[in-house]
Amino acid sequence: MISFELTEEQELVRDAMRNFAAEAMRPLARECDETESLPDAFLHQVWELGLTSTQIPEVYGGGGEERSPVTNAIVLEELAHGDAALAIAAVAPSLFANALVDHGTEEQKQAHLPAFCGDAYHTGSLALIEPGALFDPRRLRTVAEPKGQGFVLSGAKSFVPLGDRASHFLVIARNNGDTDAFIVPRDARGLRISETEKNLGLRALPTHGLELERVEVGPESRLGGNDGCNVRRLLDNSRAALAVVMVGLSRAVLEYCVPYAKDREAFDEPIAKKQAIAFLLAEMHIEVESSRWLAWQAASHLEKGHAVTRSAHMAYRYASEKSMWVADNGVQVLGGHGFIREHPVELWFRHARTLGVLEGTVAL
Amino acid sequence: MPIDFTLSERDRGILQNVREEGLICRNYARYYDEHEEEFAPDVLPEAATFEPSFDVSAHPYDKRVDSGLPVISALASIGSTWGDYSVRMRRGGGGLGNAALSAAGTDEQKKKWGGLTLAMAITEPGCGSDPSKVQCTAVLDEASDEWVIDGEKIFVTTGCRADGVILWATVDKSAGRAGIKSFLVEKGTPGFVVAHKEKKLGIRADDTAAYVFTECRIPRENLLGLNEEVQTKGSGGFRGVMKTFNMTRPMVAAIGLGIAEAALDFTREELEKAGVVLEYGGSESSLSAPAARFIRLETLFEASKLATLRACWLAGEGQPNNTESSVSKAHAGTAVREICQGCIEMLGPMGISREHLLEKWLRDCRITDIYEGTGQIQRLIIARDLLGYTRADLK
Structure with a gap:
C-alpha cells in the first residue's frame, strides 16, 4: 500500500x-x-x-x-x-x-x-570506480583470473573511500563474464595504495587509488564463496544511498538560502520578495521533495527484496542532476556571497558535483 | 502504515481494469480530436459490456480500495488518461463543481445536487489567475428571496454537458476577495445562456464553454455553504474557497501524467523496434543518446508521479496538503511538457505524424501547466509557504 x-x-x-x-x-x-x-x-x-x-x-x-x-x-x-x-x-x-x-x-x-x-572505529571499503574517462560499473576493466583454487586480480581502482584506514577492500572485478566482489586485505602482496587523492569536493573524506598488480587471493576471498554474489544489488544499494546523501545536501542548500533571501535586501526590500528569487526557492523545494520520494522508493524496494536496479538508477540520476541544480542556484541566490568561502554554499556546490559521479561510497 | 511503494493485489486489479477501459477509449481518441463539435456517446460500443471496477469520481466514503482513496484516484486518473483524455469526461459526475460542492456545500446541498454533473465557472474574460477580480455579481433580492446573477464566465470545463454550474460571483465588490461567494445555477434557469464552445489546441473531446448570465434569478438557498455574511479582510473566508483545489491540483497533475505515460510507452516501443537498448544500472556515458534521454524522461515521470502520490496520500490521511498539492502540479506541469516534446524529438518526423497519437498527446498535455492555477501561481503558493510570506508579502 x-x-x-x-x-x-x-x-x-x-x-x-x-x-x-x-x-x-x-x-x-x-x-x-x-x-x-x-x-x-x-x-x-x-x-x-x-x-x-x-x-x-x-x-x-x-x-x-x-x-x-x-x-x-x-x-x-x-x-x-x-x-x-x-x-x-x-x-x-x-x-x-x-x-x-x-x-x-x-x-x-x-x-x-x-x-x-568493537569499541574503536573500524572500517573496510569498496573499490569500484576505475581511473580514466567514461567509467561504467557495467563495464569494468579490473579482472579476476582463476589460479589454482583462488584468483589473481589485476587492474586499477580510484576514489576508494577511506583507503588510508580500511582494513580490507571489497574489490569489484570481472570474473569470466560475470562481476564479482573480492575481499582483499590492505597488506596483500601486489596491492599498492596511493596517496590521498585531491578532489573538487568532499575533501574531508580521504579517497585513494589502488593498483592491483597480480594480487593473489584464496577462494575464501570471493564474496559469497563458490556461488559468488549479486554484485548488481550491492551497487544498486549504494546508488540509492548516494541519492539519499544528495537529498540531504540539497535540503541543506535550500534551508540556508531561505533565511538569507529574507534577510538580504535590494531595492528596499528582501530579495525573497522578488519572484525571480522566490521562484528559484520554490523550484528548489520541488526538487528536494521529488528527489527524496525517488530515493525512498528505491530504499523501500531494497527493504522488500524487490527488483531495484531501475528504481535505484532513477533515484541516483535524478538526485544527481537536481542536487547539482539546487546547489548551483543556491550559489546564485547568495550572489557574490555564494562565491565566498565564508558561507557554506560554495562547499555544497563542490560536494554536489562530486557526489553526482561518485557511486560506490555509501550503503543503506 | 510504514513507508511503502507497492500496491495490493486488489488495487492493482482495479488499476488494470481502468487501463483496459482506457484502451477502449483510445480507439476513439483520434476521431473526437478531429470532430470536436461532436460529443462522444455516454457508452462507447465496445464498452457496453465492460464492467468498470472503479469509479474515477468515487465518493470519499468509498472504502473498496486498500491504499488511500485519493492515492488510488490519482493512479486511476493516470490510467484513464493513459487510454485517452476524453474517457474521463465520458462518465460524468466528476466535474470540478462536484469537488467544490463536496468541499463547501452543506449536507443538505450535497444530498440535493450530488447526483448532478457540475461544472465550475471562475475565469472571466478579464480575470484568470487573480480570481479576486471577479466582476460577475450576485445581488440579493430580499423581496423574492432570490439571488440575481449578472456577468460572463469563460473556460468552463464540461460547460456544455454539465447539468449545472458552481460559479464565483461577488456580493460586494468593495470587499475584494471576501465578497466572493459560490453559487449553484442549474441549466435551464432563465437568464443563463451557454454562449459558445471554445476551440482549443488540445483536449478537444473535453468541452469547454463560455457562459453569459443576464438577470439570472436563483433561489436564495443556492448559495454554497449558505453563509451570506461578508467577512472582514484577512478572515480567511477566501482561503476556504481555495481549499477546493487541494485535491483537484494533484488530480490535474495525474491527468497530465497519464498522457505523458502514454507518450513514453509509445516511444519506448518505437525506440526498441529501432534497436535502441535501454539499460539501467550503468553509466550514462555508455548509453546511446536516445537511450540516455529516454531514461531521463522516464525518471522525470516517476519523480512527478511520486510527488503527486505524496500530495494525495496526505489528503487521504486528513493532513494539510496545500503546498504539496502545488508541488505536484508545478512538477507535473513542466514534466509532461518536457516528456511529450522530448518523445517527439527522439522519434523524429514520425513523432509529428497524425497517423499516431503522439502529436495529440503533446497538444493534450499542454493544458496541465495552465488550468487550475498556472505553474507560476503554484510556485507563488510554494514560495509563500517556504518563506512564511502572505499574499501581500509576495505577489
Missing part, C-alpha cells in the same frame, strides 16, 4: 540524527574541508552511535537489530544535511559490513564482522 508515513521510531531517530548533524557535523564541516582532514575524534563520536554495529547479527557480536534500508535512508539524509563528506565517513563501515551480512558466507562473516562490533 502506498504510504509516506514515518513510524514513531523513525521520527525519533530522525530527530536525534538531525540534532547530531547540527551539533557534531555542521560546525566541523568547513575546517575539515579546508584542512582536508577527517578528525579521529569525530569518527569516535559517530562510532558510539552504533550506526554499523547495531545492525550486525548478535552471533557476530553486533546489536542484532533488523536492518531497514528505509530507516537508514532517513538517518543518512540527516547526516548528509550536516555535511556530506563527514556523513559518508560516518556510514562507510556499513558499506563493507552490510555487504558481508547480505552476501558473505558463514566463514566470511565470522572472519570479518566481529571487528565492526
Whole structure:
C-alpha cells in the first residue's frame, strides 16, 4: 500500500540524527574541508552511535537489530544535511559490513564482522570506480583470473573511500563474464595504495587509488564463496544511498538560502520578495521533495527484496542532476556571497558535483 | 502504515481494469480530436459490456480500495488518461463543481445536487489567475428571496454537458476577495445562456464553454455553504474557497501524467523496434543518446508521479496538503511538457505524424501547466509557504 508515513521510531531517530548533524557535523564541516582532514575524534563520536554495529547479527557480536534500508535512508539524509563528506565517513563501515551480512558466507562473516562490533572505529571499503574517462560499473576493466583454487586480480581502482584506514577492500572485478566482489586485505602482496587523492569536493573524506598488480587471493576471498554474489544489488544499494546523501545536501542548500533571501535586501526590500528569487526557492523545494520520494522508493524496494536496479538508477540520476541544480542556484541566490568561502554554499556546490559521479561510497 | 511503494493485489486489479477501459477509449481518441463539435456517446460500443471496477469520481466514503482513496484516484486518473483524455469526461459526475460542492456545500446541498454533473465557472474574460477580480455579481433580492446573477464566465470545463454550474460571483465588490461567494445555477434557469464552445489546441473531446448570465434569478438557498455574511479582510473566508483545489491540483497533475505515460510507452516501443537498448544500472556515458534521454524522461515521470502520490496520500490521511498539492502540479506541469516534446524529438518526423497519437498527446498535455492555477501561481503558493510570506508579502 502506498504510504509516506514515518513510524514513531523513525521520527525519533530522525530527530536525534538531525540534532547530531547540527551539533557534531555542521560546525566541523568547513575546517575539515579546508584542512582536508577527517578528525579521529569525530569518527569516535559517530562510532558510539552504533550506526554499523547495531545492525550486525548478535552471533557476530553486533546489536542484532533488523536492518531497514528505509530507516537508514532517513538517518543518512540527516547526516548528509550536516555535511556530506563527514556523513559518508560516518556510514562507510556499513558499506563493507552490510555487504558481508547480505552476501558473505558463514566463514566470511565470522572472519570479518566481529571487528565492526568493537569499541574503536573500524572500517573496510569498496573499490569500484576505475581511473580514466567514461567509467561504467557495467563495464569494468579490473579482472579476476582463476589460479589454482583462488584468483589473481589485476587492474586499477580510484576514489576508494577511506583507503588510508580500511582494513580490507571489497574489490569489484570481472570474473569470466560475470562481476564479482573480492575481499582483499590492505597488506596483500601486489596491492599498492596511493596517496590521498585531491578532489573538487568532499575533501574531508580521504579517497585513494589502488593498483592491483597480480594480487593473489584464496577462494575464501570471493564474496559469497563458490556461488559468488549479486554484485548488481550491492551497487544498486549504494546508488540509492548516494541519492539519499544528495537529498540531504540539497535540503541543506535550500534551508540556508531561505533565511538569507529574507534577510538580504535590494531595492528596499528582501530579495525573497522578488519572484525571480522566490521562484528559484520554490523550484528548489520541488526538487528536494521529488528527489527524496525517488530515493525512498528505491530504499523501500531494497527493504522488500524487490527488483531495484531501475528504481535505484532513477533515484541516483535524478538526485544527481537536481542536487547539482539546487546547489548551483543556491550559489546564485547568495550572489557574490555564494562565491565566498565564508558561507557554506560554495562547499555544497563542490560536494554536489562530486557526489553526482561518485557511486560506490555509501550503503543503506 | 510504514513507508511503502507497492500496491495490493486488489488495487492493482482495479488499476488494470481502468487501463483496459482506457484502451477502449483510445480507439476513439483520434476521431473526437478531429470532430470536436461532436460529443462522444455516454457508452462507447465496445464498452457496453465492460464492467468498470472503479469509479474515477468515487465518493470519499468509498472504502473498496486498500491504499488511500485519493492515492488510488490519482493512479486511476493516470490510467484513464493513459487510454485517452476524453474517457474521463465520458462518465460524468466528476466535474470540478462536484469537488467544490463536496468541499463547501452543506449536507443538505450535497444530498440535493450530488447526483448532478457540475461544472465550475471562475475565469472571466478579464480575470484568470487573480480570481479576486471577479466582476460577475450576485445581488440579493430580499423581496423574492432570490439571488440575481449578472456577468460572463469563460473556460468552463464540461460547460456544455454539465447539468449545472458552481460559479464565483461577488456580493460586494468593495470587499475584494471576501465578497466572493459560490453559487449553484442549474441549466435551464432563465437568464443563463451557454454562449459558445471554445476551440482549443488540445483536449478537444473535453468541452469547454463560455457562459453569459443576464438577470439570472436563483433561489436564495443556492448559495454554497449558505453563509451570506461578508467577512472582514484577512478572515480567511477566501482561503476556504481555495481549499477546493487541494485535491483537484494533484488530480490535474495525474491527468497530465497519464498522457505523458502514454507518450513514453509509445516511444519506448518505437525506440526498441529501432534497436535502441535501454539499460539501467550503468553509466550514462555508455548509453546511446536516445537511450540516455529516454531514461531521463522516464525518471522525470516517476519523480512527478511520486510527488503527486505524496500530495494525495496526505489528503487521504486528513493532513494539510496545500503546498504539496502545488508541488505536484508545478512538477507535473513542466514534466509532461518536457516528456511529450522530448518523445517527439527522439522519434523524429514520425513523432509529428497524425497517423499516431503522439502529436495529440503533446497538444493534450499542454493544458496541465495552465488550468487550475498556472505553474507560476503554484510556485507563488510554494514560495509563500517556504518563506512564511502572505499574499501581500509576495505577489
